[in-house]
Amino acid sequence: MLQALRRRFPELDVRVSTGNTEGILKAVEENLLDLALVTLPAASRSLHITPLLEDAFVAIFASSQRPMPAHMTPERLSAQPLVVFEAGSSTRLLIDEWFLHAGIRVKPVMELGSIEAIKEMVAADLGYSIVPRMAVAALHHRRGLQMLPLATALSRTLGIALRQDKPVSKALRQVLDALQYLKRS
Numbered sequence: 001m002l003q004a005l006r007r008r009f010p011e012l013d014v015r016v017s018t019g020n021t022e023g024i025l026k027a028v029e030e031n032l033l034d035l036a037l038v039t040l041p042a043a044s045r046s047l048h049i050t051p052l053l054e055d056a057f058v059a060i061f062a063s064s065q066r067p068m069p070a071h072m073t074p075e076r077l078s079a080q081p082l083v084v085f086e087a088g089s090s091t092r093l094l095i096d097e098w099f100l101h102a103g104i105r106v107k108p109v110m111e112l113g114s115i116e117a118i119k120e121m122v123a124a125d126l127g128y129s130i131v132p133r134m135a136v137a138a139l140h141h142r143r144g145l146q147m148l149p150l151a152t153a154l155s156r157t158l159g160i161a162l163r164q165d166k167p168v169s170k171a172l173r174q175v176l177d178a179l180q181y182l183k184r185s
Contacts, residue, residue: 004178008174013171014175018114020090021038024161025047025161028163034172035161035162035172037052037161038090041157042159048163049162054155055132055134055158056154057156059072059147060146061145061148065125065146069148072148073151073152074098074104078104081108081109082107083121084130086112089113091132094154098150109127115131119142122145
């Protein structure tokens with residue numbers, strides 16, 4: 001999406017920041033960011049937060065691992081070393097709840113704050129992870145990894161957060177339109 005946006009509007013200055021939902025919302029509230037794509041639920045009195053799309057989660061393993069079953073269950077996964085998002089993140093909470101729903105409390109071997117770091121550790125065969133499909137959708141984003149669906153569905157809702165008093169400039173409109181296109185694709 002960003003690549004297409006840059007090609008269509010080379011003069012558009014788009015900067016991307018990553019972080020946990022709470023920190024990103026604070027940056028939008030303080031007008032440090034024009035908008036944010038965040039995991040819902042999220043709330044703020046000064047922000048307008050609109051659901052955008054559902055993003056399913058998948059299990060990832062090193063591509064060097066032996067062939068895996070067609071779908072991964074919480075029970076099968078809990079017996080393996082888990083590399084996961086840091087505690088306190090909304091994504092980690094969803095993953096923990098997915099296991100707890102199956103009666104399993106996981107003990108990760110690594111807790112990291114970056115999806116790219118998680119993918120690197122998994123590709124190095126230091127464990128497996130459960131990540132949003134969007135993070136491994138493109139072939140080059142899953143180099144050294146194999147991706148498998150979860151037997152019990154897990155997904156997150158992503159939403160757009162924008163200050164309620166934020167004027168929507170032409171440039172901001174282009175980004176919002178590109179995000180809506182992402183929803184349809």
